[in-house]
Amino acid sequence: MDVSDPEDNSYEDYYNSEGLEDFGLCKKTHVKEFSNAFLPVFYSITCALSIIANLTLLILFIKYKTLRKVLPLHMVISDILFTLTLPFWAVYASSEWIFGDPSCKAISLVYMVSLYSSNLFVASQSLQRFLDIACVVSTTSIMNSPKRNNIMCILVWLFSVLGAAAHVSFVEMQKFHEHYICTHHFNDKVGWKIYLRFQMNILGFVVPFLVLLFCSVRLPCAVVVRSTLKVFRHETGFTVMFFLLWFPYSVVIFLHALQDLHIFYACTTNIHFDFAIHVTECIAFMHVFINPVLYIVLNKKVWRRLRNACKTPREYLLEESNSSSLVSNPGGAIELKAVQRYQAHDLSISAERPGNFLPEPM
Missing domain, CATH: 1.10.12 (Lyase 2-enoyl-coa Hydratase; Chain  A, domain 2)
Structure with a gap:
């Protein structure tokens, strides 16, 4: 969800936009109609696909001990947590927030923690593979692999919770135009609003993507020739897919931050940004089922087990x-x-x- 509102991109922005056009107030009726019609359907389909993909991978992890790894398992848990929030956002997008203020904060917390952690776990898997191979090549290791992976998991969840706490501290249920909304309420603290947008970009996209990019470039150089193509395909697949899913959303969030700084203020520009945030957000949310599918397809052992299990x-x-x-x-x-x-x-x-x-x- 957008930083200013987990579903609706801030009702206040819809009715209080500073940019005025030829006909007075900047009304965003078409944006509201689009979100009310499209988002519930999209969230429902995404939720169903995510349940199928993540439960399939989770069952394989449970059934086959040789496939069970710490970081991929935590990635699946994170994506499942994210999926559990989608039915609430679907109901919210179709009407209003009907679940009360405590649920507003709780669902927003789970949503933000799972969003950050999912992206960080994708990057952590590449970093783990790079460290394992680099330690073998250099014949030196600061700590053993299981201990390092456990520390990485703890750090990912810690950073995700801290990042989500900054969001949730401003989230509350409000009554606006006879409708209950679950949104960020910044009052006059515009600085915090801009900070959260940049935090979303840095922690949710820039850091994971730089880690993925570094590993996709360096890792093939550190492995033996026989495994170079396999490693390159795996790392490049996750890096390219991560970029395609999250880069458009990050660009639009950055443009919204510029809008908050009043660099953009025309009504038509605001409306285009609102449409863009919904579309790119939906593209980014597809990670919740693409991550497990990509992991299954690119991992030959997992794919072989799944294929044999279906026979x-x-x-x-x-x-x-x-x-x-x-x-x-x-x-x-x-x-x-x-x-x-x-x-x-x-x-x-x-x-x-x-x-x-x-x-x-x-």
Whole structure:
């Protein structure tokens, strides 16, 4: 949600814009109609896709111990928390805030914490891979990988909570034009409003993107030739996708900060900014289901497990039979060999089901 309002980009801005055009007050009826019609549908679809994608990845982490890593697991948790706020914003976008003031603050807190943490965890995974490979190449390590990953998780959640606290301290439910709204209330503290916009850009986009960019450039240079293409594809995929999702939103937030400084004040410009913040925000919110899908597609081990989990026993046997190097023998030697492989595969899966669901550090 925009810094000035988690759903509606500040009702006060809609009715109190300083830029006046040919017909007096700057009314933004079309922006309101667009948000009321489009946002509930978008939030609902995004919520459904996110639940499917993140639960699929979470089930794979729970089912297969070898796939369970700390940072990806925390990324999934963060995206699930973000997803849980979307139904509230969908209801809010269609009418008004009906959940009360405590829920306004609580939902805003979860939303901001999960937004910051999701982006930081995406960057932390690249940083973790770079540190692991760099330590192997240099044969020096300040601390072991599990301990370092746990510290990174703690730092990500800490920075996310601190960043979200600055937002939530200004959030409250208000009654405006006979409607209840859940929005930031800055009074005359315009400086805080501008600060939160820049914090959103720096902590939510600039820092994660610079980490991703650095790792995507440096990491392929530190690995052996055989793995260079695989590492380059993985790092570049996340970096490019992160940029495409979040750069437009960050630009519009920056332009809104300039608008708060009264560098832009024309009514038509304000209306265009309001449309832009809704569109780019929706693009950015797609990260909640793109992150797990991208992780599954770019990680061969995860993709292989998911593909095998979706196969029926008959399909598995047919694939094993086709890949077998044995020639057909009387009595079905190939099929017997495939059955034996399937049974061995099934036993290996069962052996990977631990008694607890705690992640295994990378």
